[in-house]
Amino acid sequence: MTGPATKDVTSGRRDWSDDMARAQNGDREAYRLLLADLLPYLRSLARRRFSSAAEVDDAVQDVLLSLHSIRHTYDPARPFLPWLLVIAQRRFVDRMRRYGTSAGREVSLTEEHETIPAEPANPLIEEWSGVALQAAIEALPDGQRQAIQLLKLKEMSLKEASQVTGLSVAALKVASHRAIMRLRVLLQRSGGLA
Amino acid sequence: MTALPEAVEALVAGARPVKRLPPPIVRAAGWLVFAGFVIAGFAKWHGIEPGTSERLADPEFLLQGVGALAAGVLAALAVFYVSLPDRPLGWLLLPAPAALLWFTTVGLGCLTNWVDLPNNPAERVHAVDCFRVVTIVSLPLLASLLFMLRHAFALRPVAVALAASFAVAALGSSVLMVIHPYGTSLMILGWNLGMVGLVVGAGRLLVPALRTIGRARIA
Numbered sequence: 001m002t003g004p005a006t007k008d009v010t011s012g013r014r015d016w017s018d019d020m021a022r023a024q025n026g027d028r029e030a031y032r033l034l035l036a037d038l039l040p041y042l043r044s045l046a047r048r049r050f051s052s053a054a055e056v057d058d059a060v061q062d063v064l065l066s067l068h069s070i071r072h073t074y075d076p077a078r079p080f081l082p083w084l085l086v087i088a089q090r091r092f093v094d095r096m097r098r099y100g101t102s103a104g105r106e107v108s109l110t111e112e113h114e115t116i117p118a119e120p121a122n123p124l125i126e127e128w129s130g131v132a133l134q135a136a137i138e139a140l141p142d143g144q145r146q147a148i149q150l151l152k153l154k155e156m157s158l159k160e161a162s163q164v165t166g167l168s169v170a171a172l173k174v175a176s177h178r179a180i181m182r183l184r185v186l187l188q189r190s191g192g193l194a
Numbered sequence: 195m196t197a198l199p200e201a202v203e204a205l206v207a208g209a210r211p212v213k214r215l216p217p218p219i220v221r222a223a224g225w226l227v228f229a230g231f232v233i234a235g236f237a238k239w240h241g242i243e244p245g246t247s248e249r250l251a252d253p254e255f256l257l258q259g260v261g262a263l264a265a266g267v268l269a270a271l272a273v274f275y276v277s278l279p280d281r282p283l284g285w286l287l288l289p290a291p292a293a294l295l296w297f298t299t300v301g302l303g304c305l306t307n308w309v310d311l312p313n314n315p316a317e318r319v320h321a322v323d324c325f326r327v328v329t330i331v332s333l334p335l336l337a338s339l340l341f342m343l344r345h346a347f348a349l350r351p352v353a354v355a356l357a358a359s360f361a362v363a364a365l366g367s368s369v370l371m372v373i374h375p376y377g378t379s380l381m382i383l384g385w386n387l388g389m390v391g392l393v394v395g396a397g398r399l400l401v402p403a404l405r406t407i408g409r410a411r412i413a
Contacts, residue, residue, distance in 0.1 A: 023209060024211065024212050024214060025211055026209065026210060026211030028206050028207075028209050031205075031206050031209045032202065032203075032206045035202040035205060035206065036199075036202060039198055039199075039202070057197075057198055060198060061198060061201050064198075064201060064202065064205060065205075066348050066349070068205045068208075068209070069345075069348060070279070070345045070348055070349070071212055072212040072213060072214055072215055072345070073215055073277075073278055073279060073345050074214070075214065075215075075217075075278075075280075076214075078280060079280075082279075082280040083278075083279050083280040086279040086280060086349065087279055087349065090279075090348075090349045090350075
């Protein structure tokens, strides 16, 4: 196993058996080529069993981990594919079992859940709370108001807000904390917080 | 979740040369030689049961011993084959004829003492001795076999563990027939299946955690 990696003349594909034998001997380049070559094949196998792209990738990663941990069990005198397929099937079945267990406790979100917001329980109270919150924010000192608007309403990171305001991250953290404390007091006074 | 190309790079970075497993028949032979030394050492320490030569003249006793010994050797061979991903599970049928011969001649043996314990406390000494002998013989054999087959627990844990426990039980039983006054077949089977049940159960709890750690290591 010292010559260059060969290609299967009938399929035009790399000789996975040869690559695996080289990988067992510590040839990292052969191992990299083998694993990269296996990815689309394993993905196509996983897609038959799993629908989401994340599940497919997780399942393929499980197979790669198992392949890596028991690569010493491969005998280069025997075909590579049956060896790989048993590992893949085993990992897929394990994942499906785990999925079956968790699926019983979960409800999938449909497209409607994601696009149509739930009807508010009491629109008048929610609208009033929003008005009270807006008024309380307006009543904050300038620095605290700016911190709340950037960090909480516009959902900027501390770093982004720091660039916008020119304040340090630490100063923004302090301003944001004080603003929240102040808002709590203001809303309790106005009855906007239970 | 690590992207797959990154996972590949992480695995490649940790890819040291590995020593290929020898052929299963060689590994099975190696374990059987080790088992032979363990059993011979125990027999020398414990001594052969008086009257064994007369008992060997009994065809049923002889068949039971030969059946158990053959079942043990063949089960050991089969489990080394099945422990490899690309070998069919049909190998597990290899010891079936010998096992059939063994089972058809097995009596309650030591378990009679356990069953009779509440009525006959004097049997307690025999029963405890039986359990001690079974443990001393089984423990090193089962532990060494499971250690040699540890790579298989990622793929076929239950089948391999059951076959391994059967091999140890059959082999141990055949030898204990000549160094212990009572038949130990059922007790040794129960002991080994119980131990393997514990090992597989612990594996079921630990393997998902180990896999999570493995995924975290390449993340």
